Amino acid sequence: MAKLKKLDTEIAKLIELETDRQKNSLQMIPSENHCSPAVREALGSILTDKYAEGYPGKRYYGGNQIIDMVENLCIERAKKAFGVPFVNVQPYSGSPANFAVYLATCEPGDTIMGHNLPDGGHISHGWKVNITSKIYKSIPYHVKKDGYLDMDEIRKLALEHKPKLMWCGATAYVREFPFEEFAKIADEVGAYFVADIAHISGLVIAGAHKSPVPYAHIVTTTTHKTLRGPRGGMVMVTEKGLKKDPELGEKINKAIFPGGVQGGPHEHQISAIAVALGEALKPDFKKYGKQIVKNAKVLGQELVKNKVKIVSGGTDNHMLLIDLTDISAGRGVFLSDALDIAGITVNKNMIPQDPSSPFYPSGVRLGTPAITTRGMKEKEMKIIATWIAKTVEEIKKYQLPTEKEERIIYLRNFRKEIKVNKELKKISQEVLKFCKKFPLPK
Numbered sequence: 349m350a351k352l353k354k355l356d357t358e359i360a361k362l363i364e365l366e367t368d369r370q371k372n373s374l375q376m377i378p379s380e381n382h383c384s385p386a387v388r389e390a391l392g393s394i395l396t397d398k399y400a401e402g403y404p405g406k407r408y409y410g411g412n413q414i415i416d417m418v419e420n421l422c423i424e425r426a427k428k429a430f431g432v433p434f435v436n437v438q439p440y441s442g443s444p445a446n447f448a449v450y451l452a453t454c455e456p457g458d459t460i461m462g463h464n465l466p467d468g469g470h471i472s473h474g475w476k477v478n479i480t481s482k483i484y485k486s487i488p489y490h491v492k493k494d495g496y497l498d499m500d501e502i503r504k505l506a507l508e509h510k511p512k513l514m515w516c517g518a519t520a521y522v523r524e525f526p527f528e529e530f531a532k533i534a535d536e537v538g539a540y541f542v543a544d545i546a547h548i549s550g551l552v553i554a555g556a557h558k559s560p561v562p563y564a565h566i567v568t569t570t571t572h573k574t575l576r577g578p579r580g581g582m583v584m585v586t587e588k589g590l591k592k593d594p595e596l597g598e599k600i601n602k603a604i605f606p607g608g609v610q611g612g613p614h615e616h617q618i619s620a621i622a623v624a625l626g627e628a629l630k631p632d633f634k635k636y637g638k639q640i641v642k643n644a645k646v647l648g649q650e651l652v653k654n655k656v657k658i659v660s661g662g663t664d665n666h667m668l669l670i671d672l673t674d675i676s677a678g679r680g681v682f683l684s685d686a687l688d689i690a691g692i693t694v695n696k697n698m699i700p701q702d703p704s705s706p707f708y709p710s711g712v713r714l715g716t717p718a719i720t721t722r723g724m725k726e727k728e729m730k731i732i733a734t735w736i737a738k739t740v741e742e743i744k745k746y747q748l749p750t751e752k753e754e755r756i757i758y759l760r761n762f763r764k765e766i767k768v769n770k771e772l773k774k775i776s777q778e779v780l781k782f783c784k785k786f787p788l789p790k
């Protein structure tokens with residue numbers, strides 16, 4: 349930062365402030381993590397200056413001899429980490445990776461099936477405001493009241509609608525994905541089966557979640573969640589996928605470029621993904637992935653002990669969903685704002701069969717990837733659970749008004765009050781002290 353501090357004090361200052369924020373509070377948004385300084389060095393490298401449209405050995409620009417080696421190394425590491433024969437490492441993020449899958453496998457108007465967004469699904473799996481639901485006929489499936497996927501409904505819908513493509517993957521789902529059962533249904537109707545492991549790819553590499561690779565045709569992921577790399581995405585084709593269509597890898601490549609998903613690849617980002625994959629291939633990463641899950645399980649148990657209700661009663665992965673409906677609906681925003689004041693960053697989220705709306709959901713989503721990176725273990729989870737439980741108590745007296753106009757005024761007052769809430773302030777001081785013992789990765 350030496351140059352930046354001298355030449356652009358405004359941005360340098362903001363980066364410092366954000367560094368302090370991350371350092372001095374607990375980052376518990378389950379899609380976030382702290383990548384290593386080595387990853388950030390590659391991301392901030394001179395590779396950002398190079399244009400490399402095309403693929404290794406087949407570029408539209410000169411001077412790509414070294415860039416080709418960077419991208420090939422990244423591909424090789426990804427193949428090894430996941431045990432797949434084909435990988436495209438160019439997607440700028442998870443959503444473009446998913447869009448490439450549609451372009452490679454479907455024609456406009458084809459039917460696709462995905463996990464319904466209010467049930468925890470991702471917007472790119474055919475949710476109604478997303479472009480994918482306009483280009484394709486989207487049939488959403490759901491989870492049951494207990495939080496588990498409704499496999500009977502999924503099979504029924506698949507037989508009825510005969511989708512060309514079926515997604516399995518979510519952004520708010522706390523149980524292990526039943527990839528094998530999904531594959532049986534997809535095979536029965538002749539659909540492409542795509543596992544989107546954006547959230548859990550680090551757990552899959554660590555052996556802390558079952559791998560979809562034996563069952564899916566295609567696997568997509570982000571690189572910045574449990575995988576702990578820079579922001580980015582990947583599309584992988586499995587042996588099973590190549591058996592269904594030997595051209596599938598080529599089709600994915602063409603969809604990403606020149607098919608329309610993107611232009612020139614971000615090779616600085618690809619080099620940083622390679623660094624993260626290198627880290628993920630080391631034995632320590634297995635311990636890390638397993639610790640993420642252990643921590644989430646303990647956190648869940650302790651929340652329940654402290655009378656905080658969680659969806660499905662526990663977790664199989666890195667994530668928990670707090671269900672606040674036992675007091676009244678639409679209270680996720682109260683808890684997420686109050687936790688923010690307490691120094692714990694989470695996000696408001698819908699819970700299965702949420703009686704409220706996406707803007708005022710009834711739950712909060714939180715997870716352990718980033719705090720596990722900082723070295724926290726079971727003992728620390730117990731402390732964090734008591735802070736969360738105390739914060740839940742502090743917001744119990746607030747009720748979301750039913751009138752839309754009233755809500756804005758009510759929330760404004762609520763935010764004023766929690767800013768000076770003594771209990772929350774006390775927690776935030778404890779969190780600050782606690783954070784000093786667990787520095788960000790050096």
Ligand SMILES: *Cc1c(COP(=O)(O)O)cnc(C)c1O
Pocket residue numbers: 379441442443444446469470472517518519544546547570580581
């Ligand atoms: C995070 C996520 C993505 C992609 O997210 P980007 O923000 O585009 O990187 C895709 N699918 C799922 C299930 C996700 O959780």
